[in-house]
Amino acid sequence: MKKLINSPENVVREALEGIALAHADRQRVCFDPFYITRKDAPAKGKVGLLSGGGSGHEPMHGGFVGFGMLDAACPGHVFTSPTPDQMFEAGKAISGGAGVLQIVKNYTGDVMNFDLAAEMLREEAIEVATVLTDDDVAVQDSLYTAGRRGVGLTVLMEKILGAAAEKGMTLAQLKALGDSIRATGRSMGMALTPCTVPHLGKPSFALGENEIEVGIGIHGEPGRKRIPMASADEITEMLMEPILADLPFKTGESIILFVNGMGGTPLIELYIVFRKAAQIAEKHGLKIVRNLVGSYITSLEMAGTSITALRADDALVGLWDAPVNTPALRWGV
Amino acid sequence: MKKLINSPENVVREALEGIALAHADRQRVCFDPFYITRKDAPAKGKVGLLSGGGSGHEPMHGGFVGFGMLDAACPGHVFTSPTPDQMFEAGKAISGGAGVLQIVKNYTGDVMNFDLAAEMLREEAIEVATVLTDDDVAVQDSLYTAGRRGVGLTVLMEKILGAAAEKGMTLAQLKALGDSIRATGRSMGMALTPCTVPHLGKPSFALGENEIEVGIGIHGEPGRKRIPMASADEITEMLMEPILADLPFKTGESIILFVNGMGGTPLIELYIVFRKAAQIAEKHGLKIVRNLVGSYITSLEMAGTSITALRADDALVGLWDAPVNTPALRWGV
Amino acid sequence: MDVLTLAQIRSWISAASAEIDKKSAFLCDLDAAIGDGDHGANMTRGFTAVVKKLEGGAGGDDLGVLFKAVGMTLLSTVGGAAGPLYGGFFLELGKQSLGKQTLDAAALTALLDAGLTDIKRRGKAELGDKTMVDALAPAVEAMKTAGADLTTVTRAAADAARLAATNTAPLLARKGRASYLGERSIGHQDPGANSSALLLEALAGICSE
């Protein structure tokens, strides 16, 4: 394992120290327990947006803390959901009187830890609502399982709800908006290479020089199936078709299309994927009204890509275009 | 070789097609010859900023085309400088009557091709000046060699000169400003892994599981020396000390500190490097007035990092803070 | 042996911590195969913190206070799915044993049964879903029919859990991360079931001294 780290135990702490030094103009980092808030937290009268999850997905979530997006993010250990005390302290720190909205990716651990934090916050008389993301179509949905994973849609969710919160939406309105985004966004991902969790020191799975994993999540877990290496166009099709078929997205609809890198994939390849994804969307009669291309929700140094499509009416596009000022996403300000 | 591509020959063209689709709001892509201009080019009365170089360094340079930065960028084949006809056509397309400034990384091929383009543009009665970047302290400087490589400083150079051009600086003023930036910025890089040029199909060099290359450039070439794997703090010191000693940067000076990822290194590691780099800068009595952390000048999927330090007075900081609206760098607008 | 004392419960926790620390890599490997490879690291981090906490004097002379300290510490250090599940498990043990200083076989069985119920409530996992429940449920069942001697009762629990943990391999995961793999989860043991088996093995060890 070759990584730019000092020791597996200190990865998260030292990265947070770097973040604190790099983004002191916009963010405040708490080290006991770990969480990041925007510098001016709490925003009086505004619903506080709280998210978090395992580390190793940078820039998500810490890179999305700032005006127009998240009020706070709680980083867990690498690929391990954070603990309730982190969300509890962060929640209190960003509570401006209008309640706290938790944005939680649908993983058993994340859900249970955020639930416990919500209980604790309510005991402090802070109103809490929770929005889940479970957009990964690679996982068969079922009442009898943990359900689908929350992946790329989380980025779009945090941007759009962040804008809505700035505009003064109430906790109930944000919860409703979040649920509708959850219902109309879908994603799927693949990996060319595995990634190595620092404390494990070896790749989470082995892939042959000619194999790829399709239907992976964001925790270095194996995917739904392993297939021979294919061309960028074929791979993009393998991701786009299930995404479009699942909702399904219908001819004439407008979408935000997000092509994400898993951490070790260069931008030049993501544009080749976006090219094909856009062609496929067009073939399906979809209008790409906005797009995002880059590595925003990653799995350490894994090489691969994920694609997310979200139905977008004018109101949603307006929220997407609204000013945002975070280390990872910034425009309009 | 596992890459999200369709064929080595089509990598640059298809990536440009993706860029054209993704950034049609801000950029225009010409396919014969290859170049990218901002959508509203030429900007009447403004000096046109022209850069370019081999592909495989994304987002540089195409991702920096837009308001407040470059007017045009010419992508060559992967790691191969573009040809004079590209710069010639791009130069004509962005010439707004105030001349064209070429920002060229100091590589024999880039320099000779841009020189030829400059001659051709002058024959069209377009005034041309050229600013070089040669900031890589890993290369011993000498009159008898090709000199030092242009690396990370190029990103800061393009941002700052872009802002100055928007403010209405003349070609001569921009050339002078560029030369002073060239004189006061230094960089050094290292690699944990090599990268694979698509048409080669195999890594440009082989590194053992316990080896790293120190003093690399951005073309997958071997570095100055190969050493055993070290900690992030040790590696950061190996890069920072030569950088600070070379200029030298002196106690009390203000700097912009840029920690760059080589393409395959996850952001969480870059923050760990930035943490140590900032501590070292502080130890030397330097004030970090601005910083940039991310993968902006890359070598395909190479894992590694480079650090750039640039002396920055208030005027320079003002230009750094000025609005920029490109796919890769955006703030203030 | 008819009663477990507070001191012995403390020794159980330390023994469990040592056991998990020893098997940490094994638990991570199991989790890497069908999850995200952190279960061993999470549990080790948690129980190391617990032991530190208890050595720091937490727990006092009340089983309820002791178990609560264990639960709270796990809750804030383990993370992931195992954190709330094991944390809640020990918090439940705390609730049920408040005021007590000792446990006989019947009380211990009732206590673990209550903890198991809390895990099932929180995680909504049924027997056969390929989770820690698959190790804990058979263990508690075995205890109910193993008589009044704690040495026998805890040994029965440990053996039942060990066997059941191994037998999670052929199961198709329906809960937790492994469920994302669908058919590909078959053929691998569940990490949490194994960590549960380790906890009970440590308990049996204490009761056989």
Next chain:
Amino acid sequence: MDVLTLAQIRSWISAASAEIDKKSAFLCDLDAAIGDGDHGANMTRGFTAVVKKLEGGAGGDDLGVLFKAVGMTLLSTVGGAAGPLYGGFFLELGKQSLGKQTLDAAALTALLDAGLTDIKRRGKAELGDKTMVDALAPAVEAMKTAGADLTTVTRAAADAARLAATNTAPLLARKGRASYLGERSIGHQDPGANSSALLLEALAGICSE
């Protein structure tokens, strides 16, 4: 053989293209060792374009026009350092041969000498800097003393270039990308010196037919 005709010069270019295409991977490997691994790809791309251009009728019946077409095409397709250097080389050949239809040994030698001078002017490389100059310069020198028979003269050029290209290995690079490696450039042949040797080998081949 005492004169090279326009048709033979055309055949030289096609033969050179074929030669380079065959050795493309070899040239890339040499460049990967001390440069950026693209020299073979650059040269192949360039000469393929040149051949296409000439087959398209470019070049006409004037050596000057022919060489200019070759130079312009290389300039806009090769890129990197080799593009301007070889492009400029052939443009210079064009300038010096404008109006001519044939070349005798003396004229050919003078022509290549002029091209070499252009490369040295543009690249500022001296003999021994580990560049294409190290192959071309000895080749031109050899031609000057090889008499009037083109078969002998071009064979002398090809052999001198081939030997000199091999002998670039022990040199410390002072120009081009390889110079960044400092001491580490020692022990590897220069890619450009080798592509130059290939061009002259192709020429000798034509003149031996």
